[in-house]
Amino acid sequence: MNRVLILAAYNVRILLSERTWFVLAWALFGLQIAVYGSLMSKLVSTAVPNYFFFYAIGLMVITVFDSGADVGRHLVEHAHEGELPYFLSLPVSRGGFLAAQAIYGVANTMIKVLPPLIGVLWFVGDLTIQGAVFALISMFLLGLGITGIMVSMSFIAFKSVDIYSAFLAGLSALIVRFSTAFYPLIFMPSFYSPISIFSPLTYGADLTRWVLGFDPNFLLDPVLAAAVVTAVAVGTLSLSARIVDKVIEGVKAA
Amino acid sequence: MTIALVQHFYRPSPRTNVSPSLFAVETLSLSKRYGKTDALRGLNFTVNEGEIMVILGPNGSGKTTLLMILCTILKPTSGTAKVVGIDVVEDGTKVREVMGIAFQEARGFWRHKPSSILRFHASMFDIDPAKRQDLIERTMKDLELWESRDKLFMHLSGGQAKRLETAKVLIQRPKLAIFDEPTSQVDLRGKRKIWDKIRELRDQGSTIIVATNEVREAEYLADRVTILHQGQRVVCDTIPKLKDAIAGGDIVEVDFEDPVSEKLVDSLNGLGGEVSMSPEGNQLRAKVSRAEDWVPKMTSASYVAGAKIASIRITEPSLDDVFLHFTGKALADQP
Numbered sequence: 001m002n003r004v005l006i007l008a009a010y011n012v013r014i015l016l017s018e019r020t021w022f023v024l025a026w027a028l029f030g031l032q033i034a035v036y037g038s039l040m041s042k043l044v045s046t047a048v049p050n051y052f053f054f055y056a057i058g059l060m061v062i063t064v065f066d067s068g069a070d071v072g073r074h075l076v077e078h079a080h081e082g083e084l085p086y087f088l089s090l091p092v093s094r095g096g097f098l099a100a101q102a103i104y105g106v107a108n109t110m111i112k113v114l115p116p117l118i119g120v121l122w123f124v125g126d127l128t129i130q131g132a133v134f135a136l137i138s139m140f141l142l143g144l145g146i147t148g149i150m151v152s153m154s155f156i157a158f159k160s161v162d163i164y165s166a167f168l169a170g171l172s173a174l175i176v177r178f179s180t181a182f183y184p185l186i187f188m189p190s191f192y193s194p195i196s197i198f199s200p201l202t203y204g205a206d207l208t209r210w211v212l213g214f215d216p217n218f219l220l221d222p223v224l225a226a227a228v229v230t231a232v233a234v235g236t237l238s239l240s241a242r243i244v245d246k247v248i249e250g251v252k253a254a
Numbered sequence: 255m256t257i258a259l260v261q262h263f264y265r266p267s268p269r270t271n272v273s274p275s276l277f278a279v280e281t282l283s284l285s286k287r288y289g290k291t292d293a294l295r296g297l298n299f300t301v302n303e304g305e306i307m308v309i310l311g312p313n314g315s316g317k318t319t320l321l322m323i324l325c326t327i328l329k330p331t332s333g334t335a336k337v338v339g340i341d342v343v344e345d346g347t348k349v350r351e352v353m354g355i356a357f358q359e360a361r362g363f364w365r366h367k368p369s370s371i372l373r374f375h376a377s378m379f380d381i382d383p384a385k386r387q388d389l390i391e392r393t394m395k396d397l398e399l400w401e402s403r404d405k406l407f408m409h410l411s412g413g414q415a416k417r418l419e420t421a422k423v424l425i426q427r428p429k430l431a432i433f434d435e436p437t438s439q440v441d442l443r444g445k446r447k448i449w450d451k452i453r454e455l456r457d458q459g460s461t462i463i464v465a466t467n468e469v470r471e472a473e474y475l476a477d478r479v480t481i482l483h484q485g486q487r488v489v490c491d492t493i494p495k496l497k498d499a500i501a502g503g504d505i506v507e508v509d510f511e512d513p514v515s516e517k518l519v520d521s522l523n524g525l526g527g528e529v530s531m532s533p534e535g536n537q538l539r540a541k542v543s544r545a546e547d548w549v550p551k552m553t554s555a556s557y558v559a560g561a562k563i564a565s566i567r568i569t570e571p572s573l574d575d576v577f578l579h580f581t582g583k584a585l586a587d588q589p
Contacts (some may be wrong), residue, residue: 086361091351
C-alpha cells in the first residue's frame with residue numbers, strides 16, 4: 001500500500017479508537033437542533049421560512065470547522081507528545097505527510113457530519129442520495145480549506161501552545177460568529193456584513209444550503225460560493241504544504 | 255582501566271582500516287542556530303561506509319542536533335549535509351528512505367501496543383509482509399520485549415520503551431542507522447543486548463552512528479569516535495589512536511624478582527617516557543605514549559641486564575581522559 005495511505009490509515013485507526021467522542025458529538029448536535037434549532041425556528045419563522053433547516057445546515061458547517069481545527073490540534077499533539085519527529089523521519093514527502101493529515105481530517109469530518117446530515121434530511125423529508133452527496137462534497141471542500149488554515153497555523157503552536165490556543169479562539173470568533181452559519185447575509189447589519197464576507201464558512205454554508213434546495217433569495221450566488229470555497233481549499237492547502245516543507249521542524253535539540 | 259597484557263597487544267583492528275570508497279555521511283561547514291544559541295558551528299564530519307561512528311559529547315554539545323539534521327527533521331542554518339551522497343535539504347524523502355533513527359526519547363502513540371508500533375514501522379519501510387511478523391517476533395524476543403507485546407506503550411518502562419525504539423531500526427536494517435543515546439534508562443544486561451544487536455547490524459552492512467555521553471558505550475561500540483564539544487568537532491579517530499595521542503597516557507607497572515641496577519634504570523629512561531622506581535628498587539612505573547612499543551624494548555633491556563620480570567601491568571587512558579585531554583574539561587563535569 002502507498003506510504004501516504006498507510007500513514008493516513010494509522011491516523012484514522014487512532015481516530016476510530018475514540019468512538020465515545022463521535023457519539024458525544026452526534027448527541028450534542030441532536031440536542032442543539034432539538035432545543036435551539038426548534039426554538040429559534042419559531043422566533044424567526046416570519047422572516048426566514050424553514051429556519052430550522054437553515055440552522056441545522058449552519059450547525060453542520062460549524063462541525064466541519066471544528067473537525068478542521070482538530071487536524072491542526074492533532075498535529076500539535078503529535079509535536080508535543082513527541083510523535084511528530086518520528087513521523088517526519090518516515091519516508092514520505094512533506095506533501096505526502098500533509099495529505100495523510102488531510103485524509104485524517106476528511107475522515108474525522110465525514111464521521112461527525114454524515115449521520116447528522118442524513119438525520120436532518122430525513123427529518124425535514126428531503127433525504128435524497130443526490131442531495132446528500134452534493135452537500136457532502138460542498139462540506140468536504142470547505143473542510144479541506146479549514147484544514148489548510150489550521151495546519152498552516154499549527155506551526156505557531158510549536159513555539160507556544162498558549163499562543164496557538166489564543167489564536168484559534170480569535171479565529172473561531174471571527175470565522176464562525178461573523179459567518180452566515182446561523183444568519184442569512186441579507187439580514188446582517190451593515191457593520192457586520194463586510195467581516196462576514198471574509199469568512200469561508202459564509203460561502204461553505206450558503207453553498208451547502210443551495211445544493212440542498214434552500215430558497216436562493218436568502219443565499220449568496222452559488223457560483224461565487226463554489227469558487228471561493230474551492231479557492232480557499234486550494235490556496236490554504238498549498239500554503240500549508242509550503243509551511244510543512246519549509247517551516248515546521250520536528251524538534252529542537254542541543 | 256587495567257587490562258591484561260595479551261588483550262592490550264591483540265586489540266581487534268578497526269573495520270575502518272578497510273579503505274572505504276565512499277563517505278556514508280558527510281557534512282561541510284554545517285551550522286545550526288536556535289535564536290541566539292549556536293548548536294552547531296561549522297561542523298565538518300564524515301562517516302565511512304560500514305563503520306560504527308560514535309559521537310561522544312556532553313549534553314548540549316550538538317549531538318542530537320546533528321542527528322536531527324541528518325535524518326531531515328531539522329534544517330541546517332548553513333552548510334551542507336549528505337547521507338550516502340544525497341543532500342538532506344534537497345532530497346529529504348530519499349534520505350529518509352535509506353536511514354532509520356532510534357530517538358533519544360522513545361516515540362509511540364500512548365495507546366498503541368509495541369507489536370502494532372513495529373508492524374506500522376515495518377509497513378512504512380516496505381518490509382516484506384511474508385517475513386514481517388517473523389522478523390518482528392524475533393527482534394522483540396532478542397530485545398526481551400516479547401512478553402510486553404500486548405502492553406500499551408504508555409505502560410512500558412523507560413528501558414522497554416528504549417528497546418522498542420531500537421527494535422524499529424533493527425527490523426528496518428537501513429543503510430544508515432542512527433542511535434541517539436540508545437541505552438540511557440536501560441539496565442546493564444539490556445545495554446549489552448542492544449550493543450550486540452547494533453554491532454550485528456553493522457556486520458550485516460549498515461553504517462551506524464551512535465551519539466552518547468557514556469564512555470563505556472563508546473568503548474564497546476566504536477570503530478571511530480568523534481568528540482563533539484560546543485557544536486564543533488574536536489577530534490575524530492579510532493579509540494587506540496585517540497588514546498595514543500595522549501603523551502604519557504599509558505602507564506606500565508613492572509615487578510622485578512630482585513632490585514634492579516641503576517644502569518638498567520638509566521637505559522629504560524632512554525627508551526622514552528617517564529620512568530620511576532620504588533624505594534625498594536624492584537618495582538618500576540613508567541608513563542609512556544604507546545605501551546605496545548615500549549614494553550618489548552623494556553623486556554629486551556631487562557633481559558640484557560639480567561633482570562627477571564615477575565609481572566607487567568598496563569593501564570591505558572579512558573575516553574574520559576581523552577575528552578579531558580582534547581577539550582580541557584572532564585566529560586562527567588559537563589552540564
